[in-house]
Amino acid sequence: MNSLIHARGLIKRFEGFTAVDGIDVDVRPGEAFGFLGPNGAGKSSTMRMIGCVSPPTDGVLRILGMDPRRDGPAIRARLGVCPQLDNLDPELTVRENLTTYARFFGIPRKVARARAAELLDFVQLSERADSRVEPLSGGMKRRLTIARALVNEPDLVLLDEPTTGLDPQARHLVWERLFRLKQQGVTLVLTTHYMDEAEQLCDRLVVMDGGRIVAEGSPRALIETHSTREVVELRFLTEDQGRYADKLAGIGDRTEVLPDRILLYVGDGDDALAEVHRRSLSPASALVRRSSLEDVFLHLTGRTLVD
Amino acid sequence: MTPSLYVMEYHLVNYRRTWRASVLSSLVLPLLTMLGFGVGVGAYVTGGVEGVGYLQWMVPGLIATTAVQGAIGESTWPVMSCFEWVKIYFAQAAAPLRVADILGGHLAFMLFRVFTSVAAFLLIAALFGALRSVWALAVLPIGLLLALAAAAPVAAYTASVSSDSYLAILLRFAVLPMSLFSGVFFPVESLPEVLRWVAYALPLWHGVDLSRAATLGLDPGPEAVWQALYLVAWGIAGWFLAHWRYRSRLVI
Numbered sequence: 001m002n003s004l005i006h007a008r009g010l011i012k013r014f015e016g017f018t019a020v021d022g023i024d025v026d027v028r029p030g031e032a033f034g035f036l037g038p039n040g041a042g043k044s045s046t047m048r049m050i051g052c053v054s055p056p057t058d059g060v061l062r063i064l065g066m067d068p069r070r071d072g073p074a075i076r077a078r079l080g081v082c083p084q085l086d087n088l089d090p091e092l093t094v095r096e097n098l099t100t101y102a103r104f105f106g107i108p109r110k111v112a113r114a115r116a117a118e119l120l121d122f123v124q125l126s127e128r129a130d131s132r133v134e135p136l137s138g139g140m141k142r143r144l145t146i147a148r149a150l151v152n153e154p155d156l157v158l159l160d161e162p163t164t165g166l167d168p169q170a171r172h173l174v175w176e177r178l179f180r181l182k183q184q185g186v187t188l189v190l191t192t193h194y195m196d197e198a199e200q201l202c203d204r205l206v207v208m209d210g211g212r213i214v215a216e217g218s219p220r221a222l223i224e225t226h227s228t229r230e231v232v233e234l235r236f237l238t239e240d241q242g243r244y245a246d247k248l249a250g251i252g253d254r255t256e257v258l259p260d261r262i263l264l265y266v267g268d269g270d271d272a273l274a275e276v277h278r279r280s281l282s283p284a285s286a287l288v289r290r291s292s293l294e295d296v297f298l299h300l301t302g303r304t305l306v307d
Numbered sequence: 308m309t310p311s312l313y314v315m316e317y318h319l320v321n322y323r324r325t326w327r328a329s330v331l332s333s334l335v336l337p338l339l340t341m342l343g344f345g346v347g348v349g350a351y352v353t354g355g356v357e358g359v360g361y362l363q364w365m366v367p368g369l370i371a372t373t374a375v376q377g378a379i380g381e382s383t384w385p386v387m388s389c390f391e392w393v394k395i396y397f398a399q400a401a402a403p404l405r406v407a408d409i410l411g412g413h414l415a416f417m418l419f420r421v422f423t424s425v426a427a428f429l430l431i432a433a434l435f436g437a438l439r440s441v442w443a444l445a446v447l448p449i450g451l452l453l454a455l456a457a458a459a460p461v462a463a464y465t466a467s468v469s470s471d472s473y474l475a476i477l478l479r480f481a482v483l484p485m486s487l488f489s490g491v492f493f494p495v496e497s498l499p500e501v502l503r504w505v506a507y508a509l510p511l512w513h514g515v516d517l518s519r520a521a522t523l524g525l526d527p528g529p530e531a532v533w534q535a536l537y538l539v540a541w542g543i544a545g546w547f548l549a550h551w552r553y554r555s556r557l558v559i
Binding site: 014048051053054055072073074076077079081083085087088089090091092096100101103104105106148 | 309310313314316317320321324393394395397398399400401402403404405557558559
């Protein structure tokens with residue numbers, strides 16, 4: 001068994017509801033693996049079980065070949081965890097946050113200081129090393145949390161929504177750093193509900209909904225399996241886009257009517273648009289684009305808002 | 308054991324920012340209470356208590372109270388902060404620490420804090436001539452026992468409540484009465500029977516009684532062993548309660 005994470009029929013139940021409802025997962029060394037899903041899909045519960053801070057209710061779970069129920073501390077010694085909400089100590093300095101955390105792993109003080117300096121360089125925080133954490137921006141805090149997750153040179157890094165709440169510049173910087181880690185061969189497991197994040201970072205991902213895995217594969221394979229190659233977005237000047245749905249029947253594989261536009265899922269967007277015009281329909285705007293992971297995601301998990 | 312030391316080290320690094328102010332206050336506070344209660348109130352209690360001058364009689368009680376209040380101070384808001392505000396406990400739980408390490412390291416830090424304030428109080432009391440025997444040094448371990456007996460169950464309580472207004476309730480309805488009725492300012496024998504038993508049930512009175520015997524150089528008698536064991540029992544029960552409550556928060 002060469003998987004860093006191996007789960008079969010993994011279940012997490014809390015009083016009254018099932019957060020994770022029997023999932024099978026394998027994550028191989030060096031892979032960047034993503035859990036995608038709307039809020040409440042069970043991503044974070046899964047991550048907490050993998051992080052060995054939440055015992056599975058049922059099913060098989062092996063992390064680094066060990067059993068979290070028995071070997072929690074030994075597994076956690078080789079994990080790096082970047083939680084969804086930063087839990088840095090705002091009163092300590094940037095450097096102290098890393099060195100005190102390194103001590104929890106039994107890393108000698110001298111090594112901890114050297115490693116802290118290296119990691120601060122890696123996440124571009126060297127200049128702030130001796131300032132307190134509290135006044136740092138959200139992006140800086142997240143980078144520091146990522147640095148903290150690397151302080152024990154982990155075999156497996158878990159990132160729970162690593163860029164949620166960051167501005168675009170900060171997100172891109174975090175992505176770039178994570179990409180560098182991936183190139184160094186670090187195995188990354190992340191949850192996200194940003195499709196661009198998943199497409200950028202993940203070699204392979206699963207889409208979760210209601211505690212189950214509803215699709216699995218590389219971003220490209222998922223698009224090929226669950227969507228068409230291209231999407232045509234049509235906007236008609238009317239209160240009720242649905243009136244046009246019938247007139248568009250037969251174009252492409254699938255039609256989706258939204259309050260403000262109609263989406264046609266097609267193989268070739270330009271051919272489809274020509275057909276629309278041939279039927280003497282004149283949308284106020286028409287856009288042909290490639291299918292994205294977002295289309296797959298919305299198709300699989302629905303458009304209904306989950307809070 | 309060692310992982311608890313790493314946790315304690317974290318709390319010490321954190322303490323390094325404020326230690327000057329905290330050392331100052333642990334010297335000034337006993338100084339003020341000594342002047343206010345011992346000298347001021349003592350001037351009215353001219354006959355002394357149980358054949359001893361009021362200041363000398365009361366100081367060991369104040370030191371024991373300092374230990375308990377210090378322990379409770381450290382096991383209320385700071386513990387809530389580790390769970391709710393800074394959330395550092397959760398960061399620690401993600402590292403290879405067990406619940407016992409996280410709790411044990413933090414309790415060790417609390418005991419360290421209490422130890423320093425008790426030592427400072429003893430120093431001030433010695434300067435005021437309020438200690439009559441070298442046995443007064445026994446107040447240091449008594450203070451540690453008392454601190455554990457208070458901090459462990461209170462940490463369990465803090466881990467169980469959702470908002471810090473419950474901490475204020477604890478101080479108002481448990482800690483304040485305990486300080487008043489535990490023989491710190493007057494002998495428990497002056498209390499009505501029922502309240503006397505409340506004093507016997509709570510940890511503080513036993514610490515006060517032991518400390519008083521130590522600073523006055525009196526023979527505490529064989530019941531001293533039982534009193535010390537009673538404090539140990541509070542500490543052990545508190546530890547298990549706190550471990551259970553911490554676990555239910557950190558491992559879910």
